[in-house]
Amino acid sequence: MDVGKDKLLEMYRSMQKIRHFESSIRDLAMANEIPGFVHVSIGEEASATGICAALRKTDRITSTHRGHGHLIAKGGRLDKMMAEIFGKRSGYCKGKGGSMHIVDFSLGILGANGIVGAGLPIATGSALAAVIAGRDEVSACFFGDGASNEGTFHESLNLAAIWKLPVVFVCENNGFGEFTPMQTVTSVKDIAVRAQGYGIPGHIVDGNDVMEVYQYATEAVARARAGEGPTLLECKTYRWEGHVVGEQAFLGEEAYRKKTEVEEWKRKCPIIRFHQWCLEGGKISEAELKKIVSETEKELDEAIAFARSSELPDVSEVTDDVYV
Amino acid sequence: MPQLNFIQAINSALAEEMERDPLTFLMGEDVVLGAFGATKGLIDKFGAKRVRNTPISEAGFVGAAVGAAMAGTRPICEVEFASFFYCAFDQVCNQAAKLRYMSGGQARLPITFRAVFGAMGGAAAQHSETVYAQFLSVPGLKLVVPSGPADMKGLLKSAIRDDNPVIVFEHGGLGRLKEEVPAGDHLVALGKAAVKREGKDVTLVAIGAMVPKALKVADKLAKDNVSVEVIDPRTLMPLDEETILGSLAKTNRIVVADEGHLRGGAAADIASMVAEKGFDSLDAPVKRVASLDVPIPFSPPLERAAVADEARIERAIRELLGN
Numbered sequence: 185m186d187v188g189k190d191k192l193l194e195m196y197r198s199m200q201k202i203r204h205f206e207s208s209i210r211d212l213a214m215a216n217e218i219p220g221f222v223h224v225s226i227g228e229e230a231s232a233t234g235i236c237a238a239l240r241k242t243d244r245i246t247s248t249h250r251g252h253g254h255l256i257a258k259g260g261r262l263d264k265m266m267a268e269i270f271g272k273r274s275g276y277c278k279g280k281g282g283s284m285h286i287v288d289f290s291l292g293i294l295g296a297n298g299i300v301g302a303g304l305p306i307a308t309g310s311a312l313a314a315v316i317a318g319r320d321e322v323s324a325c326f327f328g329d330g331a332s333n334e335g336t337f338h339e340s341l342n343l344a345a346i347w348k349l350p351v352v353f354v355c356e357n358n359g360f361g362e363f364t365p366m367q368t369v370t371s372v373k374d375i376a377v378r379a380q381g382y383g384i385p386g387h388i389v390d391g392n393d394v395m396e397v398y399q400y401a402t403e404a405v406a407r408a409r410a411g412e413g414p415t416l417l418e419c420k421t422y423r424w425e426g427h428v429v430g431e432q433a434f435l436g437e438e439a440y441r442k443k444t445e446v447e448e449w450k451r452k453c454p455i456i457r458f459h460q461w462c463l464e465g466g467k468i469s470e471a472e473l474k475k476i477v478s479e480t481e482k483e484l485d486e487a488i489a490f491a492r493s494s495e496l497p498d499v500s501e502v503t504d505d506v507y508v
Numbered sequence: 509m510p511q512l513n514f515i516q517a518i519n520s521a522l523a524e525e526m527e528r529d530p531l532t533f534l535m536g537e538d539v540v541l542g543a544f545g546a547t548k549g550l551i552d553k554f555g556a557k558r559v560r561n562t563p564i565s566e567a568g569f570v571g572a573a574v575g576a577a578m579a580g581t582r583p584i585c586e587v588e589f590a591s592f593f594y595c596a597f598d599q600v601c602n603q604a605a606k607l608r609y610m611s612g613g614q615a616r617l618p619i620t621f622r623a624v625f626g627a628m629g630g631a632a633a634q635h636s637e638t639v640y641a642q643f644l645s646v647p648g649l650k651l652v653v654p655s656g657p658a659d660m661k662g663l664l665k666s667a668i669r670d671d672n673p674v675i676v677f678e679h680g681g682l683g684r685l686k687e688e689v690p691a692g693d694h695l696v697a698l699g700k701a702a703v704k705r706e707g708k709d710v711t712l713v714a715i716g717a718m719v720p721k722a723l724k725v726a727d728k729l730a731k732d733n734v735s736v737e738v739i740d741p742r743t744l745m746p747l748d749e750e751t752i753l754g755s756l757a758k759t760n761r762i763v764v765a766d767e768g769h770l771r772g773g774a775a776a777d778i779a780s781m782v783a784e785k786g787f788d789s790l791d792a793p794v795k796r797v798a799s800l801d802v803p804i805p806f807s808p809p810l811e812r813a814a815v816a817d818e819a820r821i822e823r824a825i826r827e828l829l830g831n
């Protein structure tokens with residue numbers, strides 16, 4: 185498909201931001217500088233970026249416990265995200281949400297969610313709101329292969345299909361639900377075939393190819409916006425890191441997958457692949473890509489500094505925001 | 509003032525609020541036909557876009573109501589029987605109740621859930637439960653239990669206008685109860701109890717369908733010169749502690765009557781609040797009247813044996829007064 189240079193640069197920047205952010209989070213967590221559980225999405229940058237690149241600012245997304253990448257791709261600010269993960273008052277949720285629950289309503293980010301499968305009905309409802317209000321907004325719903333076994337997956341696809349709601353269901357199939365290989369707990373080889381059961385289109389997408397993701401997303405979003413209903417996209421990808429940062433400490437190495445398997449996927453790195461694709465035929469110069477990397481590094485350093493220097497919430501805030 | 513029954517009061521509140529705000533809409537199981545009559549005819553006024561039959565899939569459509577609310581509309585979501593909330597517990601308790609707090613105040617969740625509850629004559633345990641106590645430990649929700657048509661209309665209208673998730677529990681046994689309902693824009697504030705009958709010897713806090721029963725008991729005891737003050741909290745969350753404690757300060761004795769179970773129930777919650785904050789006013793221990801700790805049985809005599817009734821309320825008051 186024909187994509188302008190600005191769009192390519194924006195996508196490249198998004199992928200680099202996700203990679204740098206997630207690598208930093210992993211390191212900060214290992215250094216015990218941030219509280220709680222963190223789940224990083226290194227290796228999955230193409231699906232987040234390709235989907236969000238097809239959306240408008242006024243479109244909405246729901247995300248998962250592994251949500252940083254989706255939020256960054258939708259435009260989330262690194263400094264406010266980082267501060268939230270540090271539990272600081274200056275974070276997106278004033279320190280009440282943390283890594284798994286970051287929200288930015290101004291960007292249509294209805295939230296990462298700590299409950300597997302919970303985003304599916306929420307995105308369906310968000311799409312319903314667009315219909316009720318007569319606005320041509322689309323909702324994109326990120327979820328994992330594990331969530332496709334939750335009842336909410338099936339109920340949401342059915343509901344969105346019968347009401348022809350403008351929602352794009354995006355399964356990021358990274359092969360594992362927590363520590364369990366997908367094929368041992370899922371009745372089908374490809375999640376995309378489940379779309380047939382609900383009478384909607386389902387496509388298997390190379391989740392490590394950002395341009396392929398972007399192309400399928402663009403078609404699904406156009407279909408949704410035209411009132412033709414939902415689409416299920418299954419982006420096949422892989423997480424380089426564990427389910428949760430630090431899991432080796434209690435699981436040991438190679439508890440549920442071989443290092444060789446991880447290495448094999450690292451060779452399919454979505455960023456290196458896109459980098460090379462951008463250079464081919466002189467679409468983008470090496471210097472332009474390098475500039476994006478150095479700008480990203482700077483933005484990230486600033487985000488960490490912002491988070492470190494921000495204040496912790498005052499305990500008096502503990503009772504704020506329970507009700508409107 | 510027009511005489512309306514419980515169901516008609518619900519119907520008129522829904523119609524008025526949907527008329528008022530085009531972003532308000534109705535979704536749920538069989539709302540087009542109106543399984544209990546409460547939503548009957550609304551599709552003719554508001555069309556299929558705003559009156560939506562959902563599939564029987566509570567987790568899906570309750571979660572969709574959460575998403576629709578976050579995205580700027582005002583869903584009224586009917587879960588036919590309150591026991592069905594168990595199928596959608598995550599969406600109510602983890603999502604609707606928490607997302608405002610977890611988002612640092614960004615999310616707004618103006619959802620009204622409506623559900624029929626209570627023993628209503630041979631529906632058995634999975635359709636007869638009084639489930640509001642299950643939600644009392646979930647901060648972020650508001651819980652409304654109307655006891656008659658006028659309050660029903662006023663509380664439901666307030667619930668729909670509220671920007672927080674509110675569950676309105678409608679007792680299935682009150683459907684044909686009729687009373688005068690103020691015409692026009694009749695609102696009852698959430699968090700304000702009603703003194704249904706004034707008295708001086710004992711305070712009887714009654715919830716939902718216990719209120720008409722409490723009033724009958726109060727009438728009966730009046731003939732024996734026992735003066736019972738009947739308080740209907742109307743909303744359990746927030747709870748109007750002031751009115752309850754104020755009444756206790758006058759009567760110095762209190763009975764709490766609820767159709768829910770004894771253990772961990774709403775009566776337990778109110779009784780412990782009274783014991784903690786009203787101890788100095790008490791001339792006798794707080795008494796609870798609640799249903800037995802068994803699933804509500806099917807067979808009529810067993811159902812009557814399980815559910816709190818007028819005789820038990822009367823007995824509790826007489827014991828408390830030592831007569």
